[in-house]
Amino acid sequence: MYCQIPDTLTIREIKINKKVITTTLLNPKEVTRKELGKLYTKRWLIEVDFRFIKTVLQMDVFRCKTPDMVCKEIWVHLLAYNLIRTVMAQAAYRYDLPPRTPEFPRHVTAVKCI
Known part of the structure:
Protein backbone atom coordinates (compact mmCIF):
# COMPACT_ATOMS: atom_id res chain seq x y z
CA MET A 1 0.00 0.00 0.00
CA VAL A 56 -20.44 16.55 28.82
CA LEU A 57 -21.72 13.02 28.25
CA GLN A 58 -18.70 11.71 30.19
CA MET A 59 -17.44 9.41 27.47
CA ASP A 60 -13.82 10.31 28.12
CA VAL A 61 -13.33 7.00 29.96
CA PHE A 62 -14.96 3.71 29.03
CA ARG A 63 -16.47 1.94 31.99
CA CYS A 64 -17.08 -1.41 30.30
CA LYS A 65 -14.49 -4.18 30.31
CA THR A 66 -15.10 -6.19 27.13
CA PRO A 67 -14.82 -5.02 23.51
CA ASP A 68 -18.49 -5.86 22.83
CA MET A 69 -19.68 -3.84 25.80
CA VAL A 70 -17.39 -0.90 24.94
CA CYS A 71 -18.95 -0.90 21.47
CA LYS A 72 -22.43 -0.83 23.04
CA GLU A 73 -21.33 1.94 25.39
CA ILE A 74 -20.20 4.05 22.43
CA TRP A 75 -23.52 3.48 20.65
CA VAL A 76 -25.50 4.44 23.77
CA HIS A 77 -23.56 7.70 24.04
CA LEU A 78 -24.09 8.47 20.35
CA LEU A 79 -27.80 7.71 20.64
CA ALA A 80 -28.08 9.97 23.69
CA TYR A 81 -26.22 12.72 21.87
CA ASN A 82 -28.49 12.44 18.82
CA LEU A 83 -31.59 12.42 21.01
CA ILE A 84 -30.51 15.60 22.76
CA ARG A 85 -29.56 17.31 19.48
CA THR A 86 -32.91 16.31 17.94
CA VAL A 87 -34.83 17.79 20.85
CA MET A 88 -32.71 20.95 20.62
CA ALA A 89 -33.31 21.24 16.87
CA GLN A 90 -37.06 20.80 17.30
CA ALA A 91 -37.17 23.45 20.03
CA ALA A 92 -35.05 25.82 17.94
CA TYR A 93 -37.33 25.31 14.93
CA ARG A 94 -40.38 26.02 17.06
CA TYR A 95 -38.96 29.36 18.19
CA ASP A 96 -37.22 30.21 14.90
CA LEU A 97 -33.72 29.98 16.41
CA PRO A 98 -30.53 28.40 15.05
CA PRO A 99 -30.35 24.71 16.00
CA ARG A 100 -26.75 24.83 17.21
CA THR A 101 -26.45 26.67 20.50
CA PRO A 102 -23.65 26.78 23.06
CA GLU A 103 -26.06 25.67 25.81
CA PHE A 104 -25.66 21.95 25.25
CA PRO A 105 -24.78 21.06 28.89
CA ARG A 106 -28.03 22.63 30.11
CA HIS A 107 -29.99 20.49 27.62
CA VAL A 108 -28.18 17.39 28.86
CA THR A 109 -29.21 18.23 32.42
CA ALA A 110 -32.81 18.70 31.30
CA VAL A 111 -32.84 15.33 29.51
CA LYS A 112 -31.28 13.59 32.53
CA CYS A 113 -34.17 14.91 34.62
CA ILE A 114 -36.75 13.28 32.34
Missing part, protein backbone atom coordinates in the same frame (compact mmCIF):
# COMPACT_ATOMS: atom_id res chain seq x y z
CA TYR A 2 2.72 2.47 0.96
CA CYS A 3 4.60 1.84 -2.27
CA GLN A 4 1.66 3.42 -4.12
CA ILE A 5 2.09 6.75 -2.32
CA PRO A 6 3.76 9.29 -4.61
CA ASP A 7 7.13 10.82 -3.71
CA THR A 8 5.67 14.32 -3.98
CA LEU A 9 2.25 15.79 -3.40
CA THR A 10 0.79 18.87 -5.03
CA ILE A 11 -1.35 20.97 -2.71
CA ARG A 12 -3.52 24.04 -2.93
CA GLU A 13 -3.50 26.66 -0.18
CA ILE A 14 -6.51 28.91 0.25
CA LYS A 15 -6.82 31.77 2.70
CA ILE A 16 -10.31 32.05 4.17
CA ASN A 17 -11.10 34.38 7.08
CA LYS A 18 -7.49 34.63 8.29
CA LYS A 19 -7.08 30.84 8.11
CA VAL A 20 -5.08 28.97 5.53
CA ILE A 21 -6.67 25.74 4.35
CA THR A 22 -4.42 23.22 2.63
CA THR A 23 -5.99 20.68 0.30
CA THR A 24 -5.16 18.23 -2.44
CA LEU A 25 -8.31 19.30 -4.31
CA LEU A 26 -6.49 21.26 -6.99
CA ASN A 27 -9.19 22.31 -9.45
CA PRO A 28 -10.81 25.57 -8.24
CA LYS A 29 -13.69 25.04 -10.68
CA GLU A 30 -14.43 21.64 -9.18
CA VAL A 31 -14.31 22.79 -5.54
CA THR A 32 -14.58 26.52 -4.99
CA ARG A 33 -13.00 28.51 -2.22
CA LYS A 34 -16.42 29.12 -0.67
CA GLU A 35 -17.24 25.39 -0.70
CA LEU A 36 -13.93 24.58 0.99
CA GLY A 37 -14.69 27.18 3.65
CA LYS A 38 -18.07 25.57 4.33
CA LEU A 39 -16.49 22.12 4.51
CA TYR A 40 -13.89 23.38 6.99
CA THR A 41 -16.64 24.87 9.18
CA LYS A 42 -18.57 21.59 9.15
CA ARG A 43 -15.41 19.68 9.98
CA TRP A 44 -14.76 21.98 12.91
CA LEU A 45 -18.32 21.50 14.19
CA ILE A 46 -17.73 17.75 14.19
CA GLU A 47 -14.64 18.26 16.36
CA VAL A 48 -16.70 20.36 18.78
CA ASP A 49 -19.39 17.67 18.85
CA PHE A 50 -16.81 15.00 19.70
CA ARG A 51 -15.51 17.18 22.54
CA PHE A 52 -19.05 17.53 23.92
CA ILE A 53 -19.64 13.79 23.70
CA LYS A 54 -16.41 13.12 25.59
CA THR A 55 -16.77 15.78 28.28
